[in-house]
Amino acid sequence: MTELTEAPLxxxxxxxxxxxGKGTKTFKAVDKINLHVKQGEILGIVGESGSGKSVTMMxxxxxxxKQGTVTATTINFAGTDLKTLSAANRRKIIGKEIAxxxxxxxxxxxxxxxxxKQIMEVLELHEKLKGNKLTERTIELLKMVEIPSPEKRMNQYPHQLSGGMCQRVVIAMAIACNPKLLIADEPTTAxxxxxQAQIMKLLVQLQxxxxxxxxxxxxxLAVVAEIAQRTAVMYAGEVIEVAPVPDIFRRPAHPYTEALLKAIPEHSKGAERLSSLAGIVPGxxxxxxxCLLSPRCPYVKPECVNHHPQLTLNKSDVQPTSNWQVRCHYPLETIIHRQNEGELQ
Known part of the structure; x- marks a missing residue:
């Protein structure tokens, strides 16, 4: 995995x-998320459905x-504060530099x-291409995403293409303006x-x-382990752990991350049932x-029930750095150590 410690933010x-929602009928789907991405970095965001992953990126x-209220202290992209931009100026960045x-x-x-036509629309809007240059660039993009006979395919409608072909077209649209940041939201689900393997290979090649x-x-999680430099784990609208790969897979600091990893089939070989975390995500x-995980956490203590933990440096790490943060009063290695010492029973 490529080190990105010197890469700019x-x-x-x-x-x-x-x-x-409005008035008394509101629901906070995402609560005070802190994330950062360096130039050239691959950040994986994981968590069960409803944890706020897609909402954060949207x-x-x-x-x-129009659907919700978005607030933030900082949304800085390549030195530009997106919060203070007018809608017109923001549209110059979204779709071009962020896709x-x-x-x-x-x-x-x-x-x-x-x-x-749909790829051309992106190029006309952001790159101001016209005529032959527009057609040539569209064909070039279809070739880049490995669509055969691009001259023929560009004149076809989505229903005439397979799901995999359509996803390649979507990727072509996303990379049309050479964006600095590409967000892929479950790009292989359908x-x-x-x-799936072909699409992930293509994304990594383009990145x-x-x-x-x-x-x-x-x-x-297997894809994250293979291609990402860092992983952010979300639960109930919060980031609960951010850590380097492969460290987070070797020794997760948060009990929820541990539960996600235990649910991987490979970890349950020989068992009658897959490992699972009892309970449901709080509404x-x-x-x-x-702690939002306290009703489900096997390590819960009184402090966990009474005090909401903040996202801080992982104190259980041998050499704590800003690259590893955890939202837990008792990071796992600390818990295990104290249990071994008889301090937590």
Whole structure:
């Protein structure tokens, strides 16, 4: 895995919150998220459905302005504060320097237009291309995402292409302007297994070729372990652990991260059932006063029930650094050590 300690910071998000609803009927889907991404880095974001992964990135893209209320202390991208930009100036960045690939390619594309027309629209808007240059660039992009017979395919409609082909078209649209940051939200969910591997390989190839930063939202921990430099784990709208790969897979600091890893089938070989974490993710009306995982956590202590933990340096790490943060009063290695010493029974 490539070290990026000297790479410049590209994206810095501080205290990002997203609230849906109005008046007394509100729900905070994302609560004070802190994330950063360096130039050329691959950051994996994992967590079960409903943890706030997609909502966080859609808030960054400005796609929730009509549905919810987005607040943040900082949303800094490449030295520009996105919070203070006008809608017109923000649109010059979104789609050009920051691009996003959504889960379902068939709903990401407009069925009324050819795939070539939809790629051209991006190039016309952000790159001001016209005529032959526009057509040549569209064909070039289709070749880059390994679509055969691009001259023919560009004149076809989404329903005439397979799911894998449509996802490649979506990727072509996303990389059309050579973005600095590419966000891939479960980019292989709607595809079969063999196509999933091809799409992930393509994304990594493009990321390396253009030195893009890549945020990968996924449930597939194996993919994160293979391609990411860092992983952020989310639970109930909060980031509960951020750590380097492969360290987080070798010795997770948060009990929820440990539970996610134990649920991987490979970890349950020989067992009658897969390992699972009892209970459910708390909703808006039943959020605990302390740690949000406390009703489900096998290591819960009185402090966990009464006091909400902050995202801080992992004190159980041998050499604590800003690269490893955890939202837990008792990071796992600390718990295990104290249990061995008879301090926590």
């Amino acid at each position: 590209l994206l810095d998000i501080q205290d990002l919150s997203v609230t849906f 808030a960054l893209m400005g796609l929730l302005d 996003m690939i959504f889960q379902d390619p068939m709903t990401s594309l407009n069925p009324s237009y050819t795939v070539g 595809l079969d297994v063999t196509i 390396k070729k253009y030195n893009m930063s890549l945020i990968l939202i996924t449930h597939d 808006q009306s039943d959020r605990p006063a302390g």
